[in-house]
Amino acid sequence: MEEGGVNVIDLTQADESFVKELEALGADELRECIQCGKCGATCPMALAGLEFFIKRIVHAANLGLRDILLEDSSVWGCQSCNRCVEICPMDVKPYELIQAIRRAAMKVESCPANTYEGLRNLYRFGHAVYPKGYEERRKKAGLPEKPPTAISYDELRKKYQEILRNTILEEIAPFPLD
Amino acid sequence: MDKTGKPACQICEKGIPPKGIQGCPADAIKFDDKDEYINLKVGAVIIATGFKPMSKHYFKEYSPHSPDVITSMEFERILSATGPTGGELKRPSDGTKPKTIAMVSCVGSRDERYHPYCSKVCCMYMLKHARILKEKYPDIKLYLFFIDVRTAGKDFEEFYVYTRELGVKVIKGGRVSSVDVKPNGKLRVRAFDSDLCAPVELDADMVVLATAIEPPDGVEELGSMFTATCGREGFLREVHTKLYPVETQARGVFIAGCVQGPKDIPESIAQARAAASATAALVIPGKIKFEAIISEVDRDKCSSCGVCVPLCPYTAIRIVEYKGKEKAYIEPALCAGCGVCASACPSKAIKFNGFTTEQIMAQIDALTEA
Amino acid sequence: MKKIGFFLGCNIPFNRPDVEYSARYLLNELGYEIVELEGATCCPAFGTMPSLDLVGWAAASAWNLTIAEEKGVDIVTGCGSCYGSLNEARHHMEKHPEVKEQVNKILSKVGKEYKGTVKVWNFINFLYEDVGLEKLKSKIKHNLNGLKCAVQTGCHNLWPSKAYPTNEDNTFFPTRLREICEAMGGVAPHYSTITDCCGMGALRSTASEKSLNLFKKKLDVIKEEIDPDITVMGCSSCLLQFDAGQALLVEQKKLNYKIPALHIVQLAAIAMGADPEKATVLASIPLNGVITKIKGGN
Ligand SMILES: Cc1cc2nc3c(=O)[nH]c(=O)nc-3n(C[C@H](O)[C@H](O)[C@H](O)COP(=O)(O)OP(=O)(O)OC[C@H]3O[C@@H](n4cnc5c(N)ncnc54)[C@H](O)[C@@H]3O)c2cc1C
Ligand code: SF4
Ligand code: SF4
Ligand code: SF4
Ligand code: SF4
Ligand code: SF4
Ligand code: SF4
Numbered sequence: 077m078e079e080g081g082v083n084v085i086d087l088t089q090a091d092e093s094f095v096k097e098l099e100a101l102g103a104d105e106l107r108e109c110i111q112c113g114k115c116g117a118t119c120p121m122a123l124a125g126l127e128f129f130i131k132r133i134v135h136a137a138n139l140g141l142r143d144i145l146l147e148d149s150s151v152w153g154c155q156s157c158n159r160c161v162e163i164c165p166m167d168v169k170p171y172e173l174i175q176a177i178r179r180a181a182m183k184v185e186s187c188p189a190n191t192y193e194g195l196r197n198l199y200r201f202g203h204a205v206y207p208k209g210y211e212e213r214r215k216k217a218g219l220p221e222k223p224p225t226a227i228s229y230d231e232l233r234k235k236y237q238e239i240l241r242n243t244i245l246e247e248i249a250p251f252p253l254d
Numbered sequence: 255m256d257k258t259g260k261p262a263c264q265i266c267e268k269g270i271p272p273k274g275i276q277g278c279p280a281d282a283i284k285f286d287d288k289d290e291y292i293n294l295k296v297g298a299v300i301i302a303t304g305f306k307p308m309s310k311h312y313f314k315e316y317s318p319h320s321p322d323v324i325t326s327m328e329f330e331r332i333l334s335a336t337g338p339t340g341g342e343l344k345r346p347s348d349g350t351k352p353k354t355i356a357m358v359s360c361v362g363s364r365d366e367r368y369h370p371y372c373s374k375v376c377c378m379y380m381l382k383h384a385r386i387l388k389e390k391y392p393d394i395k396l397y398l399f400f401i402d403v404r405t406a407g408k409d410f411e412e413f414y415v416y417t418r419e420l421g422v423k424v425i426k427g428g429r430v431s432s433v434d435v436k437p438n439g440k441l442r443v444r445a446f447d448s449d450l451c452a453p454v455e456l457d458a459d460m461v462v463l464a465t466a467i468e469p470p471d472g473v474e475e476l477g478s479m480f481t482a483t484c485g486r487e488g489f490l491r492e493v494h495t496k497l498y499p500v501e502t503q504a505r506g507v508f509i510a511g512c513v514q515g516p517k518d519i520p521e522s523i524a525q526a527r528a529a530a531s532a533t534a535a536l537v538i539p540g541k542i543k544f545e546a547i548i549s550e551v552d553r554d555k556c557s558s559c560g561v562c563v564p565l566c567p568y569t570a571i572r573i574v575e576y577k578g579k580e581k582a583y584i585e586p587a588l589c590a591g592c593g594v595c596a597s598a599c600p601s602k603a604i605k606f607n608g609f610t611t612e613q614i615m616a617q618i619d620a621l622t623e624a
Numbered sequence: 625m626k627k628i629g630f631f632l633g634c635n636i637p638f639n640r641p642d643v644e645y646s647a648r649y650l651l652n653e654l655g656y657e658i659v660e661l662e663g664a665t666c667c668p669a670f671g672t673m674p675s676l677d678l679v680g681w682a683a684a685s686a687w688n689l690t691i692a693e694e695k696g697v698d699i700v701t702g703c704g705s706c707y708g709s710l711n712e713a714r715h716h717m718e719k720h721p722e723v724k725e726q727v728n729k730i731l732s733k734v735g736k737e738y739k740g741t742v743k744v745w746n747f748i749n750f751l752y753e754d755v756g757l758e759k760l761k762s763k764i765k766h767n768l769n770g771l772k773c774a775v776q777t778g779c780h781n782l783w784p785s786k787a788y789p790t791n792e793d794n795t796f797f798p799t800r801l802r803e804i805c806e807a808m809g810g811v812a813p814h815y816s817t818i819t820d821c822c823g824m825g826a827l828r829s830t831a832s833e834k835s836l837n838l839f840k841k842k843l844d845v846i847k848e849e850i851d852p853d854i855t856v857m858g859c860s861s862c863l864l865q866f867d868a869g870q871a872l873l874v875e876q877k878k879l880n881y882k883i884p885a886l887h888i889v890q891l892a893a894i895a896m897g898a899d900p901e902k903a904t905v906l907a908s909i910p911l912n913g914v915i916t917k918i919k920g921g922n
Contacts, residue, residue, distance in 0.1 A: 108366070110364065110401070112364065113427045113431075114431050116427075116428065116431070116445075116453060117428060117430075117431035117445050117454070118444065120820075120838060123820075125834055125837075126834065150830075153830035155827050157779030157780065157783060159783050159821075161783065161784045162783040162795065166365070167367065175674060179677055188830065190671075190829055191671055194672045195672050198672050198684075202665035203666045204672045205635055206634065206638060207638050207639055210638035210641070213639070214637070214641040217641040217645040217905050218902050219641050223632050225661075225665060226663050229663045232662065233663070235663075236665055238733055239687055240684065242733060243680030243683055243730065244676050244679070244680045245676060248676055314795070314797070434817070435814070436815075437813065437814070437815065
């Protein structure tokens with residue numbers, strides 16, 4: 077919503093093709109939602125007070141409010157806790173909708189910067205979380221400087237990278253995959 | 255005892271001597287009674303075996319292990335003057351009077367995992383419970399959690415508004431998300447409140463779950479004894495929602511009340527009276543009319559193979575003695591004229607009146623000529 | 625000797641290697657041979673490949689799963705997200721053979737094949753079922769001596785239950801981690817926010833302050849309802865929130881108490897005689913009182 081703007085959501089901007097896109101991206105039970113609200117007080121996004129949280133997101137998605145959903149960063153705050161999936165009485169699998177919206181957002185490069193950072197780390201090091209100074213921490217715990225993961229095996233890491241290059245990452249990554 | 259696998263508590267028989275509670279003082283229960291089979295010959299049957307309220311144990315997110323989380327049916331008993339507490343409001347865990355009660359709608363109804371249908375009566379009885387409580391205990395705090403409040407019907411919306419005026423708090427747009435037990439015995443209820451646009455939480459002393467109205471146990475077997483069938487949700491099926499609401503596909507077998515689907519008492523009674531009238535119309539004249547379009551066995555052609563007997567959906571075919579041999583016989587009062595047997599009979603011994611081979615061939619000829 | 629593949633993930637080896645140390649100590653004490661999953665990578669984390677598409681996610685997970693399959697071992701992990709991501713990917717491939725087929729097409733480029741034979745454990749279920757509480761008890765050197773524990777199972781260790789090979793009887797009233805703490809001589813009461821999300825993860829990186837406030841709400845309830853000596857985690861991400869996140873709240877003067885936090889493998893390792901210094905070297909909230917209490921037992 078624009079700063080100082082009028083607080084009305086224009087339903088005519090709704091785009092049915094967005095609903096279909098989301099269904100194709102994994103949210104295939106989306107339309108089953110009856111807005112019962114059960115997910116609305118269990119979703120950490122709702123409890124933490126994010127502008128958009130699962131109940132609202134499902135409704136906005138069903139209305140086809142593409143711009144609102146892609147511009148808002150709330151979907152990136154989803155904890156993937158799956159509690160919504162566990163309790164939804166209509167088996168909407170709300171978390172799969174979050175994933176679908178993220179997938180749609182990635183296609184138009186509408187995601188927070190740290191998403192790319194995680195992907196870059198994943199590709200380069202095999203680890204999305206790759207914090208500085210870990211060698212020191214490992215020594216303190218009496219462990220070898222590097223763990224026996226892909227970070228210690230160049231050949232294996234290259235194979236892993238080849239796998240990633242054969243996925244959708246190849247199309248989406250805004251950084252070179254070499 | 256048989257159903258739960260646990261021994262019966264026998265309070266009604268022996269009472270609880272240490273607490274000075276006697277068994278049934280009116281001596282109204284015959285404890286040595288035995289099952290009896292009574293054979294009756296009747297012209298019609300009305301099935302009105304009602305419903306079963308769903309158990310709370312399916313709903314793990316609502317702390318079913320807590321004795322203070324109960325179903326509305328149990329709550330109905332607590333409120334009843336003839337119930338276990340003599341109508342006094344007490345919570346099961348410690349017998350204290352709850353100060354705050356949360357009521358939860360649509361538990362197991364409107365729920366694909368259990369029952370997709372709306373149980374129809376719970377919104378109204380939740381309001382009824384709230385009203386009874388509030389009139390009796392004006393200080394009690396009542397929170398009613400609904401998805402939406404369904405009050406369709408004569409005088410119902412007025413009842414709802416009146417209940418609100420009593421100070422009952424209504425939360426909408428929030429099927430309850432969770433009920434958690436606190437170490438001090440309180441129950442923390444969380445739900446979304448669409449009107450506040452926020453999640454809300456509440457510490458309650460007792461939580462009442464409006465669990466779904468389910469088809470009673472064994473209704474399918476019961477129905478099949480009378481060749482009445484169940485619909486997708488397991489309730490007995492009427493022939494036609496609008497035109498034949500109390501008739502089943504078996505002639506002379508009628509249904510009424512919740513065994514046909516969730517409904518309240520006025521509707522159950524209206525159906526019961528309709529079923530009674532339909533029964534009377536069938537039985538009182540002393541004779542019944544058959545449909546013309548039914549099947550008949552030419553017993554001289556019948557080879558007694560028995561193929562047709564299990565095929566008939568209306569159990570109209572029996573094997574009876576004819577000229578010293580076992581032959582198929584179709585009971586005209588039961589045959590619904592579906593034609594299944596006629597097309598299956600390998601000896602072409604069954605004539606389907608109105609659709610005989612000659613008649614069908616003549617129709618085909620007429621059509622192909624034109 | 626029973627073998628088990630130890631899946632490290634990212635947070636444990638890089639942020640909290642003291643948890644890795646403890647897990648290794650624990651598995652050794654319990655008589656398992658640790659099989660290193662050489663070349664293993666990130667599970668992958670939910671904000672990465674799973675947010676791009678299903679096949680990419682499944683392929684990245686399958687890389688890890690096949691390492692264990694090739695070595696003929698099951699996997700145990702101390703991170704809830706790893707447990708979730710690997711099991712969900714496994715579940716998707718089992719449910720959708722076409723996804724598995726596409727994944728195997730990708731894997732074949734590096735000469736691998738995912739069969740679907742590997743089981744992925746978290747430490748809670750592993751200790752509860754594969755080890756068993758009796759055996760766990762028998763290996764205890766320092767009884768927890770009535771240490772009061774508030775347990776944090778962690779969302780990913782519970783849901784989506786359909787993706788998990790084993791789980792709590794009631795995932796909204798988890799008891800396994802409580803039982804594990806009690807088997808070691810601790811006291812682990814239920815508290816009403818036991819299944820509340822701690823706020824670590826995507827929420828923390830997207831809305832840090834809101835995430836910490838959510839965590840504070842949970843911690844306040846823990847303090848008020850059971851006032852424990854320690855909080856015990858089933859998940860390494862939760863540990864980051866309960867330990868470093870809590871320290872941050874203290875630093876920001878939003879919290880005026882401190883409750884030490886350990887991963888269950890750290891607590892169990894100490895109870896089985898691990899050097900507490902090494903096992904908890906990276907903890908931000910001081911543990912002194914807790915160690916003394918444990919050492920006071922026998
Ligand atoms: C908590 C609660 C509160 C309610 N409050 C209200 C209210 O305030 N007002 C209202 O209008 N409606 C209310 N209802 C709905 C009401 O209970 C039903 O509409 C009504 O009971 C339906 O009547 P019925 O005769 O069809 O079934 P039931 O009342 O269930 O009666 C069926 C009877 O058949 C017997 N039976 C079952 N199987 C057999 C068998 N094989 N052989 C012989 N007998 C058998 C049963 O024992 C039972 O006595 C409430 C429902 C619930 C759950
Ligand atoms: S719980 Fe399911 S049906 Fe209810 S509002 Fe959420 S997504 Fe919709
Ligand atoms: S998985 Fe995401 S959307 Fe679902 S309850 Fe958890 S945080 Fe909310
Ligand atoms: S009657 Fe009301 S409480 Fe009952 S299922 Fe329908 S909407 Fe829910
Ligand atoms: S009056 Fe009609 S539209 Fe309004 S709530 Fe009742 S049934 Fe629905
Ligand atoms: S199928 Fe035909 S031949 Fe066989 S028993 Fe029936 S009527 Fe007789
Ligand atoms: S026509 Fe149909 S109803 Fe009549 S006897 Fe044959 S199978 Fe039964």
